[in-house]
Amino acid sequence: MSAPTVNGDRLWQSLMDMAQHGATPKGGVCRLALTDIDKAGRDLFVEWCRQAGMTTRVDKVGNIFARRPGRDPKADPVVTGSHLDSQPTGGRFDGVYGVLAGLEVVRSLNDQAIETDAPIEVAVWTNEEGSRFSPAMMGSGVYGGAFTLEEILDKQDIDGKRFGDELERIGYAGEDDPTDHPMRAYFEAHIEQGPILEAAGLPVGVVTGAQGQRWHEITVTGMEAHAGPTPMAIRKDALVAAAKIIQCVNEIGHEHQPGACATVGFIQSKPNSRNVIPGEVFLTTDLRHPDDAQLTKMDAALKECCANVAEESGVTVDVVDFWYFAPTPFDEKLVTLVRHGADLHGYQTQPIVSGAGHDAVYVARRAPTAMIFTPCEDGISHNEVENAKPEDLEAGCNVLYHAMLEAAGWHRGGHNEAE
Template sequence: MSNSPLSVNGNRLWQSLMDLARIGATAKGGNCRLALTALDGQGRDLVTGWMRDAGMRVRVDQLGNIFARRAGRDDTLPPVMTGSHIDTQPTGGKFDGCYGVLAGLEVIRTLNDAGVQTEAPLEVAIWTNEEGSRFVPVMMGSGVFAGKFTLETALSARDAQGLSVRDELQAIGYAGADPVGGRPVDAYFEAHIEQGPILEHEEKVVGVVTGSLGLRWYDIIVTGMEMHAGPTPMPIRRDALLAASHLVQAVIGIANANQPHGRGTVGELHAHPGSRNVIPGQVRMTADLRHEDEATLTRMDQALRQACKDVAAAHHVEVELKDVQYFRPTPFDPDLVGKVRQGAASRGLPAMDIVTGAGHDAVYMASVTPTAMIFVPCKDGVSHNEIEDAQPQHLEAGCNVLLDAMVARAGRSGS
C-alpha cells in the first residue's frame, strides 16, 4: 500500500519502547521516571547510547535538553528536528513522550539501514521536564529553548523536597555546556499518542494535528456567610456552595455552547468550613476553558466573567475571578501538516484532522519554527495512567508517517 521505498522496523521500535519501560517500571505496567531523578538519568543514558550506536552526534545544553544529530549532505543547513520527552508522571505509562523520541530514533535507524542520506541534517530531541510533575514550569526544556521563560528561572526551580533543577542536572550528569536555543531549526515534527479517545472512536490510525487548543485557567473564590443550617431560613441565606454550583454549570454550559472544540472543566472545589450543619461561607474552585480559535476563547472568557457577576448578584455573594494561566491557540504550519497528511494518504492509512487539547513541546516549538504533530490512538483514550496502552501496528504506522514527512522536508540527497 506504500509508495515509499522505505518503511520502519516496527518490531525494533516496539522493543526499544519496552526496553526503556523497564527503567522505572511500576507494578501496574506503567512507569515512574520523574524528571532529573536517577531513573531519568538511566533512561537518558540508555537512549543516548542507542543514538550514538546509530552514528549520531549527541550534544546536551545547559538545561539538559539532548540533541542527537545525523549529518545531512549539506550540514550547514538548519536541521529538521523531531522529538519529545522521556520523563513521566508519577503514575505514567510507557508511551507518553517516549514514543516521540524513539520514533525519531527509528527514523534514523531506518535511513541508516537503507543507506539514505538527506540533504539537510536530522535531529532527535529529548526535552527536559516536559511533564512538570516534579518541577514547574511544565514543558520546561522546550519553553526555555523557545524563549518563553529564562534559563535561570528553570535552573532555580525546586521540587517538593527543595532540590533544584541546577543541582539535579549535575547529579545525573546532564548539565551540558551548550546554550539553550538561539539557533535555527528548519522544522519540528512530534509523534505522540493521542491521549484522548477520538481516533479510537473514529477508527482512525493517524491523527493529522492541525494545532493546539488555547487554554485559560482561573481560580475562583466565592464568599458568602457561614450560618447555622437549622435556624437560617432559605430566602436569607448567602450560601457560597449553592452559588458555586451555578458557576460549575456555567463553565460546562459555556463549553457546550462552543462545540466541537470548546472545553470546560472545574477540577477542584473546596467548601469552607466543611461541616454538615453549617451553610458554606466560602468556596474555592478552579476553572479551565479551552478552544482552538482565539476569538471564540475570548468570548468564552467574557461569558465566564459575566456569569460570575450574575451569580454574585443573584445569590448575594462575592465572586473573585483570578487569571492563572493563558496559552494562545497554536495553529501548526500548513506545509508540515500537509506533509503529515500526504504521508498517511500515500500509505493508505485511515487518517483525520484533529486538534490537541493537551500541552506538548511542539506547542512551544511552533513559536520558533514550522511545526506539526502526528497522533496515533491509545487504548480507551487513557494516558497519564499506568494502564496507558497502544497497538504496535499503530505505533509503526505513525512512525512511517514521521519518516515520510521528515524526508520530504529534509530532501533526499541524490533523488
C-alpha cells in the same frame, strides 16, 4: 524504488524497555520530571543515541538534542521529538512515543545506509507534562520564547524543591543557550489522546493545528467556623462557593460547543477538617477551544461566574490568569509532507486538531512545525491503562520517516531520492 520503512518490532521493544523506568503496578509509568527515574530514562535514551552513532548536547533548561550528521554540516537540522516525563499515573506512550519514533528513524537510516542533506536530530523536551513543576511544556516554552530561562529555573514543586537545583542534581543542566537552536523543520509524532481516530478506524491523523488554552488559578476565601454551632444562613463556606464555580466551569464547556473543553483538575480545601467549615479553597481551571474568539468568551464567562459567586456567597474569589497560548496552526508545507508520507504507504488519514497541548505548539513559534497522530485504545491517556497497537505506532513512524526524509533531502546508493 520501494519506499523505505522502519523496524516496527524494534520500535515496540524500545518503548517497552523505556517503560521499565517508572513502571507502575497497573502497567503504566510514573516518571516525573527531574526525578531519579527521569534521569534513568534520559540516560537510557542518551546511551541508545550513542550506540546509533549520534552526538548529544544539552541546553540550560535540560533539553536534549541528539544529532545524526547530514551531508551539509552547515544546514539547519530537521528535528523530531517529544518528552520522556509523565503524569503521576501516566501511560507507556504519551510523549515517549515521539522520542523513540525519532530514534527509530535514525536507526532505520543507519540500517538502510541512507544519507540526508540536512542533519537529523531527536529532541527530548524538559517537563512537558507540568505535573511536578508548573506550567507545562517548560523546555519547549523557553525555546519558543513563552518563558524566560530564569523564571523556569526558579519554579518550585509542591515540596519547595527548585527546578534549577533538581536539574543540576540529575546531571542535565547543560551549557547551551535554549533559544539558540535553529531548525529547518520540526515534526512530532504522538498518540492522539482522544477517541477520534480509533472510532474512524484510521491509523494516522494529519494534525493541522492545536487548540488554544487558558489556565487559571482561583482562590476562594470565606470564613472558618465550627460545623456545629454555626447556622447555615450565616455561613461563608468557601467549599460550597467553589462547588458552584466548578459546576459553572462544566457548563461553560457545554455552552461553547463544538470544540470546547473546560475542566477543574486540582482542588485544595483548608483547613480540611471534618468539623470545620472550609475557610479557603484553591482550585485550577483548564479552558480549551480551537477558536481564539470562543476561548476569549469562555474566559470572560468564567470570570463573570466567579464574580457572581463571590457576591451571592459572601466570599472573595481571586482569579489569576496562569497560562495562555492561542490556537496554533501548523505549517502547511510540512502538513503536506505528513499527508504525502501517509499516501506513500496507503494509510488512510483524516485532518485533526489537537485537543491537547504539545511541545510542538511552542516550537511552532520558532520553526515550521507539523504533527502526526496515531490512535490510542478507547482514547484514554494520562492513565496507567493507556494503550496503543504496535501496527499503528509503526504506521505513524513510517509517516514520520518519510516526512523527515523529504524535508531533509536524502540519498541512497548514490541516487538523490529528493530529486
